[in-house]
Amino acid sequence: MLKIQFDRRADRPDAAGRCPIHLRAYFDGQRLRVATREKCFITEWNADKGRFKKPFPGLVEANEYLDILAERMHARYRQLRASGVAVTIEALKAALAPPAVEAPKEEEPAPIVLTELYADYQAALKARGNMVQSMVSVATTLTHLNGFEKALKRKLQLGDYDLAMHDKFLAYLREKKKLGQNTVCKTVKHVKAFLRYVREDRRMPVAVESREMKIRWAEVDKVYLSAAELSLLEKAMLPSTLVATRDAFLFCCYTGLRHSDLAELNKANVQTWDGSRILRLTQTKTRTAVSIYLTPPAAALLDKYEGTRAHLLPAYSNQVMNRYLKRIAQLAGLREMVEVVTVEEGKVVKRQQPKHELLSMHTARHTFAVLSLMRGLPVAVLQKVLGHAKIQTTMLYAKVVEDFQHQEMRRIWEGNTASVPAVVPNPVCGIETAVA
Template sequence: MAPNCTPKTNRFMLTIQFDRRADRPDAAGRCPIHLRAYFDGLRLRVATREKCLATDWNADKGKFKKPFPGLTEANEYLETLAERMQARYRQLRSAGMAVTIEALKAALAPPVEAPKVEEPAPIFLTDLYADYQAALKARGNLVQSMVSVATTFTHLNRFEKVLKRRLLLGDYDLALHDQFLAYLRGTRKLGQNTVCKTVKHVKAFLRYVREDRRLPVAVEAREMKIRWAEVEKVYLSAAELSLLEKALLPSSLVATRDAFLFCCYTGLRHSDLTELSQANVQTWDGSRILRLTQTKTRTAVSIYLTPPAAALLDKYDGTRAHLLPATSNQVMNRNLKRIGQLAGLRDLVEVVTIEEGKVVKRQQPKHELVSMHTARHTFAVLSLMRGLPVAVLQKVLGHAKIQTTMLYAKVVEDFQHQEMRRIWEGNATPVPAADSNPVCVIEAAVA
């Protein structure tokens, strides 16, 4: 059949042909290839976007021929166009719908690409933790309380480096949490209670993510179970405190010793000692007292200044903006170990730690265990031994819960039991309190 002749078609049949429009050559002599369709007495012509020379076209068969480049792919493309139009024609007929030129043209239109749905940006665990830190700061959390929050952030960053990948929020499930705990204990060599404190911050972070940011988390706080280890608090006996008071020290260590003794007499934390000013000193019944708001808990406390404490204030009166000399906690802790050694705190004590799930016991000189917080423990234990009621001690220390103060009462109770057993079951010869060496554990105390 000649290419330009209209074929005879059945009323309900679609006939498709391809021809080359020789009347529309381009500058290179290539003419466009068109699809012609005949159906229901109608005729349709559609450009295929293909072009070729006369030598590349088989007019009888209506397809490309050699030497047309890409011959096979080009002919397959024409067949695909014909099949798509035939399929659309049958679809309309089967549905009882009118077959129109526009409907058949639409079958050859390039498929409309579905709009690209942008994938949500990945939520990295440490990025979200940084947001959490910023939120805590904005909500007025104290700098001191933010230190351990920042330490947990450091642990998470280092954990990612061990894994050699950045963690997504959804990655942190119970299995990965267990890996994190193993890293803290095994690689970082952290003690049980330090690990517990880290887990406490991770739990608080995940609560913030779920409740404040409304993001799904892969592990619930209740699933992250961990136990705090019971710790015995390091404190000085009355005899050991006396040794410290009388020790001959280099002038460079005297100020640290005096600051430590003042905390032993008042129960102050290092953070409160560094902020003391003359405004905190008031008179009461002819004596002096301290009134202050604790830095850590924001609890208002009132502390009676005993004669030794008052004497230390007088020693440094007018010499500085703050009442007593104090440097950083780390420097003072380092100095205290040397001071304790010079004062003769050399008695060995049993140090109990938990390493890789095992209880490890070591003998260690007591002076190596002394820190600024030892002063607070010393004040609490010696006050109870002198008969200060637990409820009064709770107010002085600023504890919100009396259970925290009762930890000191247990130490005194154990001491009383030991003394009764010594007197009734052993030699009744008095033993100096400095000789009693309670078991100590190197862990941060709760109080």
């Protein structure tokens, strides 16, 4: 049986004269004395009851504390006896030790969802001044990632996107979405840029390195019009509803403008140089300043629409104009069959399509580049007109100029210098060489 009482150790007063209160326990022929960490003056202690009395400050709380100590020791004693374990002084002392405070568990970091982090990446690009046109392609990649998650039926965390998961994403793009090789390449380009942002800007670990995400762009034949085809388009009899689109397309063939730049042309872009008119503008896509000489056919189109609209030339949405162009080219007689080569499910697929079905507003830019090279415009000059940052981009057009290649080979091997005329009457384009 356990008996507990509290007493005041009068033999150990502190400097103020207060003495410590001890707990005494008697059990199974053993005795235990434990300090309670409480002290009081003799006038504050009731020796008969073994409790504090007035005027001890915090009287009620102090006596409750002694009751708690006694109850904890009784509970420990009963527990040890019930379990058949020998009751020792050390075991009872342990009952009076302050309960161990569990260290707060570290909260597990919230999972980093890949698509949510990609949305942060989009916001960062926008804040850094990326152009709307480039952001559209970035957003398309997020759409593909969301679709990939739906196919997996789970959210992807950042750490999930390793090389094996990347390969599954590529398979999804090709097999499920039926995307072409270069569209897949463009998507991978955005994923690589996103992962670089995560690693370098956000200082987060990624599970796959960009160099491991290897993919090869497919060479695509650029559709362009020959000089004869361009002439057919110029002379074609068309319904009045299609004339404006034809004229806008021809103007781009004469200047190399993109649709986005055509749509923004205004009077401030037209300036004079050496008695002729030129275009000076900053390209919408690349923000590159270009200066383009207006040949007589291009200038005549400006005159045709002068004062009839806010912008210099008619320009509808790119999708609408592309649809109109296919009908225009068909009416102009551009029915030559063209071989279109694609890669589908790892196989090279060749199809024959009429050329008019392949025309778009960007065909005008290709046409301008190819015809300019065929007329002898130096590649370095063409680079400036097109606004390419790298000459390698312009050189892609040189690869498709078969006639120019054949002419040069004949000139070198057969000594036929007449193949490439030094001066061509009525050139399609020119380049500003000096500023008035």
